[in-house]
Amino acid sequence: MRHTLSILVKNEAGVLSSISGLFSGRGYNIESLTVAPTIDNAFSRITIVTTGDNAVIEQISKQLNRLINTIKVVELSGDDCIDRELILCKVTAKDEDRSEILRIAEIFHAQIIDVSPKTYTIEAIGDNRQITSLIELLRPIGIKEIVRSGKVAISRENQFISLNQKLGIEAADK
Amino acid sequence: MSTEIIQETKTEKLTGAKIFLECLREEGVDEIFGYPGGVILNIYDELYNCDFIKHYLVRHEQAAVHAAEGYARVTGRPGVALVTSGPGACNTITGIANAYYDSYPLVVFTGQVASSQIGNDAFQEADIVGITRSCCKHNYLVKNVKDLPRVIKEAFHIATTGKPGPVVVDLPKDILTAKMEFHYPDKIDLPGYNPKYDGHPIQCKKALKLLCEAERPVIIAGGGIIHSDAAAEITELSQKLGIPTATTLMGIGTFPQDDELSLGMLGMHGNYWANHAVSSCDVLFAVGTRFNDRITGCLKRFCKDAQIIHVDIDPCSISKNVPVDIPIVGDAKNVLKIMLKEFESGKYNPQKELKEVWLSQINAWKEKRAMPVIHSDKINPQTVIQKIYEKTKDKDAIIATEVGQHQMWTAQLYKFNKPRQLITSGGLGTMGFGFPAAMGAQIGKKDKLVFNIAGDGSIQMNIQELMTCIDYNIPVKVAIINNGYLGMVRQWQEKLYNKHYSQTHITSPDFVKLAEAYGALGLRITKEEEIDEALDKAIAYNGPVLMDFVVEPFEMVYPWVLAGSPLNKVLLSNDSPIA
Numbered sequence: 017m018r019h020t021l022s023i024l025v026k027n028e029a030g031v032l033s034s035i036s037g038l039f040s041g042r043g044y045n046i047e048s049l050t051v052a053p054t055i056d057n058a059f060s061r062i063t064i065v066t067t068g069d070n071a072v073i074e075q076i077s078k079q080l081n082r083l084i085n086t087i088k089v090v091e092l093s094g095d096d097c098i099d100r101e102l103i104l105c106k107v108t109a110k111d112e113d114r115s116e117i118l119r120i121a122e123i124f125h126a127q128i129i130d131v132s133p134k135t136y137t138i139e140a141i142g143d144n145r146q147i148t149s150l151i152e153l154l155r156p157i158g159i160k161e162i163v164r165s166g167k168v169a170i171s172r173e174n175q176f177i178s179l180n181q182k183l184g185i186e187a188a189d190k
Numbered sequence: 191m192s193t194e195i196i197q198e199t200k201t202e203k204l205t206g207a208k209i210f211l212e213c214l215r216e217e218g219v220d221e222i223f224g225y226p227g228g229v230i231l232n233i234y235d236e237l238y239n240c241d242f243i244k245h246y247l248v249r250h251e252q253a254a255v256h257a258a259e260g261y262a263r264v265t266g267r268p269g270v271a272l273v274t275s276g277p278g279a280c281n282t283i284t285g286i287a288n289a290y291y292d293s294y295p296l297v298v299f300t301g302q303v304a305s306s307q308i309g310n311d312a313f314q315e316a317d318i319v320g321i322t323r324s325c326c327k328h329n330y331l332v333k334n335v336k337d338l339p340r341v342i343k344e345a346f347h348i349a350t351t352g353k354p355g356p357v358v359v360d361l362p363k364d365i366l367t368a369k370m371e372f373h374y375p376d377k378i379d380l381p382g383y384n385p386k387y388d389g390h391p392i393q394c395k396k397a398l399k400l401l402c403e404a405e406r407p408v409i410i411a412g413g414g415i416i417h418s419d420a421a422a423e424i425t426e427l428s429q430k431l432g433i434p435t436a437t438t439l440m441g442i443g444t445f446p447q448d449d450e451l452s453l454g455m456l457g458m459h460g461n462y463w464a465n466h467a468v469s470s471c472d473v474l475f476a477v478g479t480r481f482n483d484r485i486t487g488c489l490k491r492f493c494k495d496a497q498i499i500h501v502d503i504d505p506c507s508i509s510k511n512v513p514v515d516i517p518i519v520g521d522a523k524n525v526l527k528i529m530l531k532e533f534e535s536g537k538y539n540p541q542k543e544l545k546e547v548w549l550s551q552i553n554a555w556k557e558k559r560a561m562p563v564i565h566s567d568k569i570n571p572q573t574v575i576q577k578i579y580e581k582t583k584d585k586d587a588i589i590a591t592e593v594g595q596h597q598m599w600t601a602q603l604y605k606f607n608k609p610r611q612l613i614t615s616g617g618l619g620t621m622g623f624g625f626p627a628a629m630g631a632q633i634g635k636k637d638k639l640v641f642n643i644a645g646d647g648s649i650q651m652n653i654q655e656l657m658t659c660i661d662y663n664i665p666v667k668v669a670i671i672n673n674g675y676l677g678m679v680r681q682w683q684e685k686l687y688n689k690h691y692s693q694t695h696i697t698s699p700d701f702v703k704l705a706e707a708y709g710a711l712g713l714r715i716t717k718e719e720e721i722d723e724a725l726d727k728a729i730a731y732n733g734p735v736l737m738d739f740v741v742e743p744f745e746m747v748y749p750w751v752l753a754g755s756p757l758n759k760v761l762l763s764n765d766s767p768i769a
Contacts, residue, residue: 025382026382029331030319030320030323030331033320033323034323037323037324038324041324071509071513074509075506075509075510078505078506079506081505082504082505082506083382084327084328084348084380084382084383085382086382087381087382088382
């Protein structure tokens with residue numbers, strides 16, 4: 017079962033390494049990982065997609081929480097959150113396929129960001145389902161290269177998590 | 191403008207090395223263990239004229255960390271080790287990992303090459319922050335001298351609070367020479383670190399109710415009881431509710447072994463009755479233990495009919511190995527106090543009559559004892575432990591052990607009644623730990639009698655510390671249970687590997703001559719009737735002693751639950767069938 021964990025950490029050297037080290041050291045799986053600073057540069061947000069049953073996910077969350085530089089760990093799932101992934105996809109663009117590629121791109125609100133005599137490079141943003149179907153449609157045309165950002169996710173407003181809230185409420189759930 | 195300049199108090203700028211010592215002073219550290227080297231020289235230069243810190247020069251960095259842990263174990267204060275970069279830092283790893291697994295507070299300071307050289311494969315460079323990441327509670331690379339006081343304050347705070355553990359602070363050479371005004375911070379700002387001390391009151395009430403209603407309850411007291419100083423509370427709760435109590439290896443001493451509710455140690459080499467009681471209980475109350483495989487045996491069969499209440503300060507320990515019915519995250523002492531206070535309210539009836547059948551069942555199990563299996567003209571190793579117990583029981587002695595058969599015999603036969611009395615490597619199982627740890631313990635408690643019960647294999651892993659003991663007249667009494675084998679491994683080979691004693695026969699030097707070469711007292715004991723006299727002589731001697739007890743090589747540790755077996759499948763002698 018796939019789970020998305022949103023982890024607020026101190027923006028310091030070595031933090032990412034301690035988190036990835038925790039996953040490898042304890043035999044957990046990382047499917048995708050993104051990291052970037054939050055609006056406050058002192059903190060970063062890490063989004064990890066991992067797999068495991070509920071007991072494993074609970075243990076991963078607890079272990080992540082135990083790290084001194086981890087401020088908060090939240091599992092984002094189902095309807096409570098919105099997630100997106102960005103892909104850059106270089107497809108073979110033979111003359112007879114060019115209009116088909118453009119049509120597919122349009123359906124997915126994707127952009128053509130680079131053109132060469134033999135290729136189109138497409139930029140697309142979407143949730144897991146949209147990205148998967150876009151790739152499946154482009155595959156028969158010929159994908160030369162694909163780069164995926166990994167998933168980023170955010171909770172829906174009513175359970176918004178932020179550092180301030182975390183610091184205000186006290187770590188009741190930590 | 192001119193008045194402002196006059197008013198500005200002129201604080202002297204100090205070097206990082208000097209600031210380091212001032213920070214230790216602020217933390218109340220007055221004894222440290224260490225070994226100098228190139229990049230850490232500035233600190234040693236400051237130590238040269240330092241009158242508030244006593245530095246013990248060991249003979250190997252691993253021993254410095256073990257000694258610091260021994261010191262922490264007996265004093266309850268953090269142990270401090272100081273070493274140089276590269277090989278010095280790498281030699282500390284086993285010590286750090288050992289303290290991490292047994293959760294004792296250490297702060298280990300490692301030298302590092304200058305910041306400008308980091309990553310360039312400089313002489314004696316090692317990425318110690320990277321190397322120690324998975325075996326310490328937290329670590330720091332100090333990047334600016336301005337951060338040094340804050341980092342040191344945080345390091346001591348993290349090491350000693352929550353679930354204690356080792357913290358590593360890596361100090362590049364240029365940080366030690368850079369200057370700044372010294373201010374020690376008053377506050378700690380660690381938004382990601384909030385150990386939870388108070389157990390949830392409703393969970394505590396639920397737990398109490400369940401224990402009162404239980405017909406076959408058992409308590410397991412783990413090492414967490416020692417960390418939170420809750421031996422009195424667990425004993426009181428056990429006695430008030432009339433619940434038999436077993437301890438883990440790390441929890442030994444938290445429950446008096448002469449109490450009639452004491453089950454002694456459980457686990458792989460635990461008592462027959464303790465293992466049976468835990469396997470047959472209907473409610474298990476486990477406090478400060480992480481359900482290591484050495485105490486659970488086969489996990490699927492562990493306590494399978496019981497409701498389990500688990501108290502631990504570390505949420506990760508709960509439901510990690512054993513699914514728990516009532517989890518309580520909190521400090522053992524606080525949780526037990528809440529439960530005791532709640533019990534005082536009078537709303538709870540301990541229903542001791544419900545438990546009578548259970549207690550008589552346990553008493554029946556107590557008939558099943560393991561006895562020495564070999565009878566020869568050689569000294570029986572168990573006899574040595576018993577004699578040491580008899581000679582030291584009225585002296586409030588501290589007993590350290592190494593790892594192996596002698597460790598298990600000590601845990602089984604020495605009747606520990608107090609916490610912090612047994613110093614042993616439980617989680618990591620580090621041979622070579624006991625002697626330097628005993629040395630550190632002796633420094634922490636200078637007026638106590640300290641024994642290190644060792645094997646002939648283990649003692650040779652850190653024997654060089656005998657010189658440290660001579661230098662500072664640290665009068666540790668080492669009792670080597672010398673059977674000529676790596677006994678515990680040999681025992682597995684005898685029973686499980688067709689007596690193929692592959693690489694387990696181990697030779698030793700003449701320990702008496704070796705002791706004399708170092709300047710210590712050496713004694714060899716080959717007959718049972720010589721044991722008393724030798725122990726008397728060793729205890730009376732003002733200095734370190736090496737006693738070489740030449741014992742029966744093929745004696746086995748029983749009771750024995752084979753790895754992976756259910757906990758109640760206890761072998762009591764060589765005749766017990768394995769399958």
